[in-house]
Amino acid sequence: MGGCFYVPPINQRPALDIKPRSSDPVHRGDHGEHGVILDALADDPEGQFVAFQWRVYLCTDATDFATCDQDPITSGIESSITFDVPSLRADPDGAGPAIAAPVESLLVILEAKDDHGATAKPADSLIIPVLDADPSLEVDQHRLYGGVIGTPVDLFAVYGDPDDTAANVMITWQAFSPSQVEINLADIVVPQPDDLALAQVGKRLVPNAIGLWDIVITATDPVGQAVTRHLSVPVGDDKPPCLAQWSPIAPTGGVTLPITEPTLFQVPIVADDLDRFPTIVGDPFLGPTTFAWSIKPPGASARQPLVGVTGNTAALDPASFAPGSIVELRVEIFDRNATPISCADSDQSCSVISTACIQRQTWHVEVR
Amino acid sequence: MSIRTVAVGLAILASACAGSGSPDINDAGDPPSDGNNGCQASITFDPADPIASADTPVRAIGHVDNAPGVQTYTWHVFRGTTEIPFQPEQGDFSQISFPSPTPASFTVYLKVTVPGSLFCPEASGVVTSIVPGANDIEMRLHVVPPAGEAGLPIDQRVIVKGSGPTTLPDIVLDSGIIVTGSVNDGATGIPAYLRFLPRSKEAFVESFSDGTGAFSARVPNLSHDVLVIPTAAGFAPQLIKNWMPQSDLVIVSGLAISGVVRDPANAVLVGAKVQLTIDGVPSTLATTNTLGAFTIRAVPGAAGSTVRFDVSPPATAGLPRLAASSTTFDLAQPVTVRYAASLSTRDLAGTTVRRAGAALAGAKVSLVGTLPLVGTVTAGVSANATGEVRLTASTDGTGALPTLRAPATALTAVVEPAPGDLAVTAIDLSTGVPSSINAAAMQAVNTVVHSPASGLLEGVTLDAIPLGALQLAGANAIRATSNASGAITTSLAAGGHYELRFSDPGGNGAQLVVPDVTAPAVAASQTLLGAVQVNATIRNSGGLVSTAAVQLLCSACTGLVRSRPVAEGTSGIDGKFSLAVPDPGTN
Numbered sequence: 001m002g003g004c005f006y007v008p009p010i011n012q013r014p015a016l017d018i019k020p021r022s023s024d025p026v027h028r029g030d031h032g033e034h035g036v037i038l039d040a041l042a043d044d045p046e047g048q049f050v051a052f053q054w055r056v057y058l059c060t061d062a063t064d065f066a067t068c069d070q071d072p073i074t075s076g077i078e079s080s081i082t083f084d085v086p087s088l089r090a091d092p093d094g095a096g097p098a099i100a101a102p103v104e105s106l107l108v109i110l111e112a113k114d115d116h117g118a119t120a121k122p123a124d125s126l127i128i129p130v131l132d133a134d135p136s137l138e139v140d141q142h143r144l145y146g147g148v149i150g151t152p153v154d155l156f157a158v159y160g161d162p163d164d165t166a167a168n169v170m171i172t173w174q175a176f177s178p179s180q181v182e183i184n185l186a187d188i189v190v191p192q193p194d195d196l197a198l199a200q201v202g203k204r205l206v207p208n209a210i211g212l213w214d215i216v217i218t219a220t221d222p223v224g225q226a227v228t229r230h231l232s233v234p235v236g237d238d239k240p241p242c243l244a245q246w247s248p249i250a251p252t253g254g255v256t257l258p259i260t261e262p263t264l265f266q267v268p269i270v271a272d273d274l275d276r277f278p279t280i281v282g283d284p285f286l287g288p289t290t291f292a293w294s295i296k297p298p299g300a301s302a303r304q305p306l307v308g309v310t311g312n313t314a315a316l317d318p319a320s321f322a323p324g325s326i327v328e329l330r331v332e333i334f335d336r337n338a339t340p341i342s343c344a345d346s347d348q349s350c351s352v353i354s355t356a357c358i359q360r361q362t363w364h365v366e367v368r
Numbered sequence: 369m370s371i372r373t374v375a376v377g378l379a380i381l382a383s384a385c386a387g388s389g390s391p392d393i394n395d396a397g398d399p400p401s402d403g404n405n406g407c408q409a410s411i412t413f414d415p416a417d418p419i420a421s422a423d424t425p426v427r428a429i430g431h432v433d434n435a436p437g438v439q440t441y442t443w444h445v446f447r448g449t450t451e452i453p454f455q456p457e458q459g460d461f462s463q464i465s466f467p468s469p470t471p472a473s474f475t476v477y478l479k480v481t482v483p484g485s486l487f488c489p490e491a492s493g494v495v496t497s498i499v500p501g502a503n504d505i506e507m508r509l510h511v512v513p514p515a516g517e518a519g520l521p522i523d524q525r526v527i528v529k530g531s532g533p534t535t536l537p538d539i540v541l542d543s544g545i546i547v548t549g550s551v552n553d554g555a556t557g558i559p560a561y562l563r564f565l566p567r568s569k570e571a572f573v574e575s576f577s578d579g580t581g582a583f584s585a586r587v588p589n590l591s592h593d594v595l596v597i598p599t600a601a602g603f604a605p606q607l608i609k610n611w612m613p614q615s616d617l618v619i620v621s622g623l624a625i626s627g628v629v630r631d632p633a634n635a636v637l638v639g640a641k642v643q644l645t646i647d648g649v650p651s652t653l654a655t656t657n658t659l660g661a662f663t664i665r666a667v668p669g670a671a672g673s674t675v676r677f678d679v680s681p682p683a684t685a686g687l688p689r690l691a692a693s694s695t696t697f698d699l700a701q702p703v704t705v706r707y708a709a710s711l712s713t714r715d716l717a718g719t720t721v722r723r724a725g726a727a728l729a730g731a732k733v734s735l736v737g738t739l740p741l742v743g744t745v746t747a748g749v750s751a752n753a754t755g756e757v758r759l760t761a762s763t764d765g766t767g768a769l770p771t772l773r774a775p776a777t778a779l780t781a782v783v784e785p786a787p788g789d790l791a792v793t794a795i796d797l798s799t800g801v802p803s804s805i806n807a808a809a810m811q812a813v814n815t816v817v818h819s820p821a822s823g824l825l826e827g828v829t830l831d832a833i834p835l836g837a838l839q840l841a842g843a844n845a846i847r848a849t850s851n852a853s854g855a856i857t858t859s860l861a862a863g864g865h866y867e868l869r870f871s872d873p874g875g876n877g878a879q880l881v882v883p884d885v886t887a888p889a890v891a892a893s894q895t896l897l898g899a900v901q902v903n904a905t906i907r908n909s910g911g912l913v914s915t916a917a918v919q920l921l922c923s924a925c926t927g928l929v930r931s932r933p934v935a936e937g938t939s940g941i942d943g944k945f946s947l948a949v950p951d952p953g954t955n
Contacts, residue, residue, distance in 0.1 A: 052896070082710060120565070212408055244514065244915070245514070245515070245917050246511070249574035249576075250572060251561075251576050255559075255576055255599065256599070256648075257561065258561050258597045258599075258605075260645070260650050262927060262928045263928075263931075264928055264931035264932065266931075268512060268917035268919070268936065269514075269915065269917050269938060271915075278873055278937050278938060279827065279873045279934055280873070281826070281827040281872070281873045281874035282827075282874055283665050288827075288849070293844075304787055305788075306788075306844050307786075307788020307789075308788045308789040308844070308845075308846035308847065308858075309844045309845065309846065309847065310847045310848075311829065311831060311847035313845070313932070314844055314845075315845060315928055316846055317757065317839070317842055319689070319756070319840075320758060320840075320841070320842030321842075322641060322680055323641040323643060323653050323678075323680050323684070324641060324655075326769070367655060368597075368644070368650050
């Protein structure tokens with residue numbers, strides 16, 4: 001007897017694939033329109049409806065599930081899934097959040113089942129590497145005293161991190177002298193930026209050598225991403241002071257200044273790195289200008305110092321001299337280095353560094 | 369003649385917008401700018417000098433010129449750096465009021481919006497409320513900007529109020545114009561010293577014309593008086609009034625004034641220097657010839673001008689310098705200068721100068737004194753002349769004076785054995801010549817300086833300014849500075865009189881002036897005066913002006929004291945300055 005057996009067709013498992021909608025790399029902290037969108041692609045041989053089950057895990061190394069959170073960050077049953085990428089894992093120790101660990105990869109598991117309950121085997125999975133954003137780092141310097149050797153230079157670093165926050169960024173400083181000798185920097189208290197996402201720290205360099213100092217500032221986030229900036233700090237010597245203003249006018253070329261009444265010869269302003277006039281009192285690095293006045297009375301062969309006249313003024317009363325006589329009044333200025341004024345005595349003015357900055361002025365006065 | 373204009377219009381505009389009703393007085397007296405017919409806003413205050421009170425607010429009144437239609441007023445009021453609320457006092461907000469329960473300075477800004485596209489610059493004004501009964505004091509604010517394009521110096525009167533800070537309206541520097549021109553007599557260029565005197569005389573600008581008469585200077589584009597002192601012979605110094613910067617400086621040779629100088633014996637005096645001033649403007653300088661005759665040149669002033677003759681006899685004569693003033697001298701008449709017959713001299717040759725019994729070799733001796741009547745000057749009319757003795761010699765190796773003739777009267781010897789080492793000794797030559805002059809050693813002065821709030825002050829400067837005989841002898845001021853313990857140690861001339869000025873650059877107290885003191889009378893402790901701050905911001909047409917020299921000076925003083933600052937400093941990078949001056953207090 002012959003016969004036929006009906007064997008219903010064997011329901012075949014659906015084929016499954018995960019397709020990221022964007023080929024852009026994924027970063028920690030991507031969210032909103034920058035979040036991740038994945039599409040499930042299923043192919044059921046029988047054309048049956050396929051139901052999906054998504055699970056997305058935050059991991060340190062998604063190839064080792066032990067480094068992933070126990071619970072998925074998100075799940076879903078749609079054919080697409082959209083999710084934000086946190087910066088930190090939720091329970092890096094496995095039993096709830098304890099120590100924040102950065103998310104370095106995502107493990108996406110997609111399961112599918114057709115109308116007959118056939119599941120895709122194995123479930124499809126996708127490991128998405130998660131990139132870490134660099135910390136931001138801006139550096140600046142403030143040479144409080146013009147970068148003079150032995151005076152402080154304040155250094156500032158403003159930093160942040162879009163995925164780790166500024167609080168988790170470590171700043172390291174290295175200061176190298178012009179001869180590449182490293183010295184320590186002192187902490188200073190600095191104000192914090194208005195932008196709450198940023199932080200500022202400061203250090204103080206007190207350079208002990210002239211030249212170009214190299215300050216290396218590095219911001220490192222918990223993942224180890226580091227950004228390095230260099231500050232070049234020019235350090236110079238303490239230059240001689242400059243007569244910035246004087247009165248009355250000091251004619252040149254052998255011309256004399258007639259004075260008819262008692263006159264106060266003044267130096268209202270001296271410019272200097274450290275020893276200026278008017279003096280700034282109470283600053284530990286600033287000091288006073290030293291004034292040296294001298295006079296060459298009519299007929300005298302040599303200039304005579306005005307002893308005790310150490311301020312920025314000297315009075316000259318023409319009545320102290322015979323009318324018509326010529327008197328020379330001279331002021332010379334010095335800072336703490338007391339650089340000798342090496343010009344010839346007959347030179348009306350003198351600059352020991354340049355023509356623009358003079359340390360000597362001489363008035364040739366005609367007594368009227 | 370060429371001229372280059374440097375943005376003066378903007379400076380004037382800025383000045384006009386700096387606010388009125390303010391406590392300062394501009395010496396320059398510049399009229400408000402009407403140079404542009406665009407919208408201009410300004411603010412006045414009612415009262416202009418408010419008294420701090422919980423009950424009476426300060427009213428700010430906005431003024432708008434050259435703006436059509438309905439205007440919209442937007443105000444901001446700052447007490448210091450803090451913005452404070454205000455109340456409208458008019459429905460259109462053209463007037464507001466704000467409280468001033470305690471003394472403070474307020475800066476008020478007004479932005480006026482007008483229909484259409486017309487731009488109306490923002491106005492600002494500063495008003496300071498004071499405590500009831502606050503005194504005030506007038507001072508001079510002298511500002512000299514750094515050389516270059518920053519602007520011209522200013523010198524203006526300011527009113528400092530007692531018991532609180534005084535915030536002045538912004539100090540707006542005029543850029544001025546660079547003017548080049550010539551000093552000439554109508555044909556030939558003349559070298560000269562030039563002092564351009566704007567209406568604020570103490571904000572003068574100095575320059576020189578060269579051998580061709582050419583000069584260049586940056587000056588306000590305003591009417592000036594210009595003092596011209598030719599360095600070429602034959603031309604009298606002169607004051608050219610109401611000169612405008614667009615013209616050359618044309619000078620005249622001046623009136624020739626001739627005369628003779630006679631000594632007490634009525635003999636002609638050879639080698640005397642003669643000059644005069646007319647309302648302070650000097651003449652040329654002449655030396656009497658072998659006939660005792662002189663000729664000087666001067667530009668006569670208006671009727672009633674004060675003419676002062678000054679005669680400096682040769683040192684060998686032993687006579688005092690002679691000065692006589694009159695408003696009725698007739699300079700067209702021959703001038704006779706006659707020393708009084710009663711005036712005699714003595715020779716100090718051989719007088720030894722000693723210190724503690726030891727002869728002082730090489731000591732400089734100045735005999736000084738003032739005499740009420742030493743002769744007459746006659747030029748049409750006769751005027752009595754006063755005298756001033758300033759005679760100098762140095763001792764030889766034995767400490768003895770060489771020939772040194774001096775009037776036979778009570779004088780003072782100022783001895784300087786070495787530079788800076790001074791002694792003051794009375795010397796009476798009326799009855800004879802002393803065999804020796806004692807020069808006492810300098811006397812140590814030790815004092816400590818306290819702040820008004822108690823506490824010792826480091827860095828306080830002491831300026832010991834010579835008075836009397838020392839001043840006549842040409843002695844200069846001595847400066848000393850307090851150490852970390854507030855102590856000042858210096859030495860003053862024995863017998864010398866000084867004015868002491870204690871100044872703290874740190875502003876912990878205001879300048880203390882001890883008017884006339886000798887070394888033994890200097891108190892062991894000094895306390896600086898209570899201070900109030902005077903603040904302002906310096907600007908020019910380009911913005912803030914830093915490193916300008918700023919001085920506050922005595923407004924009522926004369927002579928050198930007028931030039932000595934009560935407080936001085938510089939403007940910071942923000943253009944601001946703050947100086948401590950004595951608190952006028954309250955009544």
